[in-house]
Amino acid sequence: MTGRAFVVGAHIPNGGTFMAYHLGRILQLDFGFQGVAVAVGGEAADHGVFAYDPPFPSIGVAEMESTITDDDLLIANPSFSPFFFGLKCRGRKVMYVQDFKTFSLLDCRFDLYVSVSEVVRRFLSCTWGIDTAVIPPFIQAAGFPPAPPWRERPADSVLVLMKGDPAHQGFMLDRLRQLVGAAAALVPGPAGKVPRHELVECMGRYRHVVTLSVAEGFGLMPLEAMAMGATLLGFDGIGGRDYMRSGVNCAVVAYPDLEGVAESILAALRAPDEAEALAMVGWATATAPLYTQERFRADWSGQFARILGR
Known part of the structure; x- marks a missing residue:
């Protein structure tokens, strides 16, 4: 394994965090990382809304913050900006920005930002001066x-x-x-x-x-x-x-x-x-x-290859 891919809120049962889980999945299957779910409120994978294949082990925020290394990668949605992971955590940090109203102050200390839509891309550019690629989510x-x-x-x-x-x-x-x-x-x-x-x-x-x-x-x-x-x-x-x-x-x-x-x-x-x-x-x-999973995986693999220098 190259390192660990920590996915904040991977097991929260909503569409945005399910997409974040799939980023960890891509890193595990295509780049050799070990996917790890970071629970923010005691959530677990057995809620029945989504299926997780492969399953990730789960740890809490404090354990992630104390064990993350420069070899690891952190994935988070913008709603987790109040944790200020960008300043606190080692390793490379990737944010999949899938909304524009789930946060008031964006954590602007990540290494890579990707937007879910043109609407979000324009919002990030105009409001925060961050230019991003657009990768839509997928449906199965x-x-x-x-x-x-x-x-x-x-x-x-x-x-x-x-x-x-x-x-x-x-x-x-x-x-x-x-x-x-x-x-x-x-x-x-x-x-x-x-x-x-x-x-x-x-x-x-x-x-x-x-x-x-x-x-x-x-x-x-x-x-x-x-x-x-x-x-x-x-x-x-x-x-x-x-x-x-x-x-x-x-x-x-x-x-x-x-x-x-x-x-x-x-x-x-x-x-x-x-x-x-x-x-x-x-x-x-x-x-x-x-809007297929194959296109989503290919686009994100390209982004990860760039940030990982592969």
Whole structure:
């Protein structure tokens, strides 16, 4: 083994930390590092949301800080900036910046920064003067459960993905129901942390999926909805502008245009041929090589080779 690849929060059950885990996985499989999960709140790998292959041993922050050496590499998302690992830790440090609102003060002492989207890249350049490459996340579309054809799903089926402040999301859903009226029953997506395969399977049972995420760095769940053949509606989430093309592969608006979201739902119900066409182009977008694990691994291997001098 060359050294250890410490991944901060690798076992926290959300999409951003799962992508960080995969950076450690690449370092282990392709560069000979030993992947190590750094637990920040007692989290473990047995939460059932994601599968980790290979599994990493887990240690706490204090142990990592006291044992990391110049031969090791640290991977962290920007939400962990308050730990100030850039100043405190030895070794090379890599940050995968997957959002722009999960931190107030960025740890600017890392050796390499990579952005998840053009939106995040521009934010880092304009706000912090840091220029980065862009590497989108991946979805495992090839392994998703089969979904019925769009026309075989209930005609008025609308699933609502709620991500963000629960009270705000609830207020928006209530208002959206008022605006849409009896034309459609808006069904909230699964609550809490559920296994990813169950979530994507749920998406595949609906013709229309509405995302109410108002702001995020990329937006994995909407892309997964597209990959399951649903017509994507709702907010673009800002970061989703990297792949959402309203009127081409989806029908989205910018927050806070909730009335526009309601109109897009009603329009999709009134014109199923057009809604199905959006879903077909959305599926092609989401399953393109750009969002595969193979492309993600190749792009990140290039970044790691550069920082490691290989």
